[in-house]
Amino acid sequence: MRASAPAGLHWIAGYLVATLGLVATAAFRRRPILLKGSSLLTLTLLFAVLSVIAAVDPARRQVVVPLPLVAFQVVALGAAWAVRGRWLVVGADPTAVGATLERCLGMLCAPFERAGDAYVVPLANGPLRVVVRRAPAGAAIVTFRGARGHRKAALLRTLLAKQFDPMVPRIKLGSRG
Amino acid sequence: MARVEQSVVVNSDPQRVMEYISNVQNHPAFIGPLKSVTNLRGDAKQKGTTWDWTFVMAGVEFAGKSETVEYVPGKQFSFKTTTGIHSTFNYRLEPAQGGSRLTIDVDYEVPKNLLAKLQTSVVERLNDAEGQAAVQNLKAILDT
Numbered sequence: 001m002r003a004s005a006p007a008g009l010h011w012i013a014g015y016l017v018a019t020l021g022l023v024a025t026a027a028f029r030r031r032p033i034l035l036k037g038s039s040l041l042t043l044t045l046l047f048a049v050l051s052v053i054a055a056v057d058p059a060r061r062q063v064v065v066p067l068p069l070v071a072f073q074v075v076a077l078g079a080a081w082a083v084r085g086r087w088l089v090v091g092a093d094p095t096a097v098g099a100t101l102e103r104c105l106g107m108l109c110a111p112f113e114r115a116g117d118a119y120v121v122p123l124a125n126g127p128l129r130v131v132v133r134r135a136p137a138g139a140a141i142v143t144f145r146g147a148r149g150h151r152k153a154a155l156l157r158t159l160l161a162k163q164f165d166p167m168v169p170r171i172k173l174g175s176r177g
Numbered sequence: 178m179a180r181v182e183q184s185v186v187v188n189s190d191p192q193r194v195m196e197y198i199s200n201v202q203n204h205p206a207f208i209g210p211l212k213s214v215t216n217l218r219g220d221a222k223q224k225g226t227t228w229d230w231t232f233v234m235a236g237v238e239f240a241g242k243s244e245t246v247e248y249v250p251g252k253q254f255s256f257k258t259t260t261g262i263h264s265t266f267n268y269r270l271e272p273a274q275g276g277s278r279l280t281i282d283v284d285y286e287v288p289k290n291l292l293a294k295l296q297t298s299v300v301e302r303l304n305d306a307e308g309q310a311a312v313q314n315l316k317a318i319l320d321t
Contacts, residue, residue, distance in 0.1 A: 104206070107202070107203050107205070107206040108206050109318050109319065151313070152318065155206060155207070155314055159205060159206050162205055162213065162233075168236075170233065170236055170238045171236065171237045172237075172240065173237060173238065173239050173240070174238075174239045174240035174241050174260065
């Protein structure tokens with residue numbers, strides 16, 4: 001692999017349009033939208049792999065990745081890795097997300113204590129800390145720490161995620177008539 | 178009519194387990210594909226009480242309605258789905274060493290129209306992997 005001239009900017013533009021476009025459209029949806037950091041990491045990895053595949057030069061049997069693209073990928077992957085464990089809830093402030101979280105904890109028979117902006121849930125393999133913080137534009141950032149591998153911690157993540165709409169709208173079938 | 182059954186011993190007394198299960202708004206906490214229970218019209222312990230539900234599978238939401246069939250404190254809670262695929266969910270409890278034995282069985286009809294056939298896959302999935310996961314989730318939630 002070798003770096004080349006500043007081509008490949010279309011990949012950078014495509015990635016920025018995709019990610020920022022998703023966040024921007026989430027702001028206009030009627031219900032709160034959940035954006036998972038792990039999904040951003042997957043999208044960024046996919047973008048990196050596709051851009052490398054596109055850079056394959058079969059005639060010269062080498063991969064020619066433009067230097068600005070390499071630099072951008074390193075930064076984007078680093079940023080996505082840093083936020084992989086965080087959730088961004090667009091369309092709900094920390095107070096609303098906290099109320100939803102407390103309702104979910106009640107449904108899971110999970111007593112908790114408040115410690116600032118954190119909800120501390122004692123579990124058999126150590127406490128689970130769920131931190132709900134304010135983000136720009138009235139959004140909220142949710143972070144989970146501890147209790148890895150505990151079934152109740154996994155259930156809380158799943159249940160809380162169900163309370164918000166996903167980034168990509170779903171097909172809806174069925175009737176209640 | 179097809180039928181499946183899943184069972185688990187929960188380290189909690191039958192009254193507490195049945196109180197939890199008969200609150201149908203708790204069901205999204207232990208049934209993975211169940212997104213929400215809404216529009217509960219009355220007390221789910223009363224026969225004939227109805228509510229709306231939404232399942233999610235493979236990115237598709239299936240909506241429908243359910244109705245309480247029977248409630249026996251500490252022993253049994255049954256409800257049926259009344260739109261789409263017709264099925265009956267039956268939760269039974271009996272005392273067991275260390276707490277309560279919880280058994281979930283589901284009876285469902287083989288549907289005739291396409292939409293109901295699609296919804297059958299939801300129930301079949303619940304019967305197998307999701308059914309086993311549901312009883313293990315209940316154990317994790319209710320074990321004391």
